[in-house]
Amino acid sequence: MSAAAISDALEQVHVESHLHPEPTFDLEAHPVPTGREEVWRFTPLKRLRGLLEDVPSVETLEWKESLPAGVTLTRFSTEDAIALGGTAPFDRLGALAVKNAGGALVLDIPSDTEVDEPVRLLLHGTALDATVWGHLVVRIGTHSKATVVVEHSGSTTYNAFTTVLVGDGAHLDLVHVNDWADDAVHAEQINARVGRDATLRQFEFTLGGDLVRTSTNVDYAGPGGTAELFGLYFADAGQHFEHRLFVDHTAPKTVSNVVYKGALQGEKAHTVWVGNVLIRKVAEGIETYEENRNLILTEGCHADSIPNLEIETGEIAGAGHASAVGRFDDEQLFYLRSRGIEEKEARKLVVRGFFDDLIRKVTIPDLAEKLSGQVEEELKRHVLAELS
């Protein structure tokens, strides 16, 4: 499907969705939110530390990259980056990032290339006082296969717009690790377009930061595409982690599978998960499932979990969602403890088990190990500390 054909398809089946304003790069079209809008009502705007203001900055994060042979990272002008394609920003944060980043970094994996080694981008924040704007494009050519890991760490106030372009028949594993210091603020919009018969598997692991708000928006450039969006978050006292997802089934026979799981501990830990799926009239034979589960580990935490499904055609293979917010299951703990397992160990087992299926999906061994280690560290900080 050509770019023109996609925009035709989008125009013909124009859907009025109050959850998703028209995407555009035009900042004027994205007014400063009041905080009462549906897409902003969960976000503590004051804690965004000015990220909604149009203030240019030349600050950057420290970048370290590991690029296997054939993979390139090139600076593009904003215009040239936009011309590569993809959906424009849905909100003011995205538009501001593009406007103020002063150009984009384009990560290119050429066509017909299988990259065995993961591509790694390590982005480290070194200062809180200035805003950092980011604009990134991840592009994988037709019939290529690669894993891209973006790891965030350190202290910063960072807002990024990331375009992901998955070529026809390509397979991209895209991993975001948001392991910021406790004072970091991070907003990011990830707009992905999945090619014909292509697969995007995205992982988001949000483990640190004062406020993290990401929105991932996926649409399809042709039939047969698959988007699997997995996320794991662990929020401590005072942290606000918000993950917003929008899968726009713009082509027939496409598949989406969204699974996010979160644990919360400590006073005023707050997580938000919003999973929106739109099945357009053209999207016959699609299959979609979204799931969000939250495990509240201590008193004083709050998890919001909101799945939305808008269906414009009934000619689909399947659509479903599940959402749950629960506490430690006393019966599970009793069962484990009745086998001699101490309470601490029993709690560890339950939480590890809760995240197990997600961590197992990470095919990079050292990363999977690091993530389970971090889950353990998080547990030590609070839930287990209280018991000792």
Next chain:
Amino acid sequence: MSTLEIKDLQVQVNTEDGPIEILKGVTLTINSGETHAIMGPNGSGKSTLAYSIAGHPRYEVTGGTVTLDGEDVLTMSVDERARAGLFLAMQYPVEVPGVSVSNFLRTAKTAIDGEAPKLRTWVKDVNGALEKMNLDTTFSQRSVNEGFSGGEKKRHEIAQLDLLDPKVAILDETDSGLDIDALKVVSDGVNRFRERDNKGVLLITHYTRILRYIQPDHVHVFVAGKVAESGGPELAEELEANGYDRFLKAVTAG
């Protein structure tokens, strides 16, 4: 030689409408080498007895004592009771998603023995225990009780009994929901446990069926939160023939 001694045990549950007394003074002594069957109609408090001994937080002990070899069980935490040598095979074993049977068994065994089992023999022991219960060795890779059939859950409980090797096993309606083949497998497992030295069994059941496979030394009829009558295996035969009517009437009359 081990002894589980229950003396005048009184237990209540707290509900929205206030506390409800369930056990009204239960006295029982289970010596090692003995199998005691507790039989009673629904709602008589049989399961409450089992869960109270195991320390389930839902049940509040308001009087009486429970000791294992003289040690006060009631002051122990749930896991301490298990480490002291008590085991409860549950009627409704709980699902623990993401925790594999093999990980669960190893963690439990390590907790109970105070040291990790020797890797080489342990794998063999686990596979052996599962095979004896007609469970495939791939079973150990599944999440604990998740997606298990009713029969698989019960057989998994008895495999645990085999591996964890407690002093006293409390079996709460382990026979319920089992077809005859599964009942035989489970009963064989319990009988193998009984053949070991110094093991006590408290078998709680609604039906006499399982007693054809596991011969009790003592039978207690449990009605309205206490033992209404104790006797030998002949008491089970009487229940098989006449049901609980005689005992229920006695309680209503009293």
